[in-house]
Amino acid sequence: MIKKRVIAVLLAITPLFCAAEMVKGNTSMVKTKKVESTKRVYMGSFLAIGFLPNNSIYRIDAPIEGVIESVNAKVFEPVKKGERLFVIKGPKLLELEAEFIDTLIEMEYYENEVKRLEPLYKAAVVAKKRYLEAKNMLAKFETKSMFYYHLLIEWGLKQSEVDSIVKTKKPLPRITITSPIDGIVSDMNIYPKMYAERGTHLMTILNPNNAHYEVALPLKIAKNLKPGMKLFVDNEEAIIESISATVNSRTQTVAVHIKPIAKTNGIVPKEKRNIKLYWPKKAYSLPANAVIEYGSKEAVFVKEKEGFRPIFVTVLGRSSDRVYLISDELPSNAEVAVSGVIALKGEMEAQAND
Numbered sequence: 001m002i003k004k005r006v007i008a009v010l011l012a013i014t015p016l017f018c019a020a021e022m023v024k025g026n027t028s029m030v031k032t033k034k035v036e037s038t039k040r041v042y043m044g045s046f047l048a049i050g051f052l053p054n055n056s057i058y059r060i061d062a063p064i065e066g067v068i069e070s071v072n073a074k075v076f077e078p079v080k081k082g083e084r085l086f087v088i089k090g091p092k093l094l095e096l097e098a099e100f101i102d103t104l105i106e107m108e109y110y111e112n113e114v115k116r117l118e119p120l121y122k123a124a125v126v127a128k129k130r131y132l133e134a135k136n137m138l139a140k141f142e143t144k145s146m147f148y149y150h151l152l153i154e155w156g157l158k159q160s161e162v163d164s165i166v167k168t169k170k171p172l173p174r175i176t177i178t179s180p181i182d183g184i185v186s187d188m189n190i191y192p193k194m195y196a197e198r199g200t201h202l203m204t205i206l207n208p209n210n211a212h213y214e215v216a217l218p219l220k221i222a223k224n225l226k227p228g229m230k231l232f233v234d235n236e237e238a239i240i241e242s243i244s245a246t247v248n249s250r251t252q253t254v255a256v257h258i259k260p261i262a263k264t265n266g267i268v269p270k271e272k273r274n275i276k277l278y279w280p281k282k283a284y285s286l287p288a289n290a291v292i293e294y295g296s297k298e299a300v301f302v303k304e305k306e307g308f309r310p311i312f313v314t315v316l317g318r319s320s321d322r323v324y325l326i327s328d329e330l331p332s333n334a335e336v337a338v339s340g341v342i343a344l345k346g347e348m349e350a351q352a353n354d
Helices: 001-019 091-122 127-155 161-166 339-351
Strands: 031-034 037-038 040-049 057-059 066-071 084-089 174-179 183-188 201-204 212-218 228-232 236-243 254-259 272-279 283-287 292-294 297-304 307-318 321-326 335-339
Touching: 040 307, 040 321, 066 091, 084 201, 091 127, 091 161, 127 161, 212 236, 212 272, 228 254, 283 335, 292 339, 307 339, 335 339
Parallel strands: none
Antiparallel strands: 031 335, 037 283, 040 212, 040 272, 057 201, 066 084, 084 174, 183 201, 212 254, 228 236, 228 272, 236 254, 283 321, 292 297, 297 307, 297 335, 307 321
């Protein structure tokens, strides 16, 4: 029994002893290449879809029922935040503003009435009922004026414009709609002199610079990722913006949003593109056929004066033509066999048998 265990141990460590030996056979046909240091390790090739977050897409609908007086934007052209897009005029706006102004006037009247009656009420000159009626009416018109104030803003007036109505008690017959963000006009359904019902879609502004990749990654890869982690998309740095908390039960993938740091090669919203992802790790890069399996490990053949010496390596990733690996024994300027590797392995096994 003890003899069998000793034999098993010897068989298990035989590759380690063999790997330390120099291959000195016919190596004249072996071609070599220097190892390349890299800061990227290949993860895989994946299909990415351009994704644009909601805060980079603004749908602009007619805030009021009215006539479009002028249009200052053109489809597919860039616009700046605050730039005028169009002007709309409508009778409904004037009616609403008139009601707001009437409410403001009533509110001011009862403000003055409360101020006038309060000292008289305290001096018992007027009845409590008359004073409280004035206070109740003031509260009513304060609430009503606040309702109209926010309603006018909802209908498209700027806060400064509503404040102007409060101050001057004069209506503004038209609304100027400006761009909420820097971006481009992606679609338009508007032209001068057209009549638009409230809520009619007129145009969409989006910022394509905020577009990023949405990639369905295998669960085993996604588990190793965290928001804020940096990756490489092809040759560009990128950052993981978010990771879905759910797994697609059919494909066993997780949706990951990856945002390019630079904008030189940004993806367009809804565009589909095959991308290569890389880990930001230091490693050596070699042609894929440079690595052989030996025993339960992987190795490469490093050229030396006496021949080729096998060195065990740890493979971190593979592409169709490259392999990414690390090894404490592999010199940074090593010449590694990239063709004739199978022959070297055969020579090594033959020397081990001798």
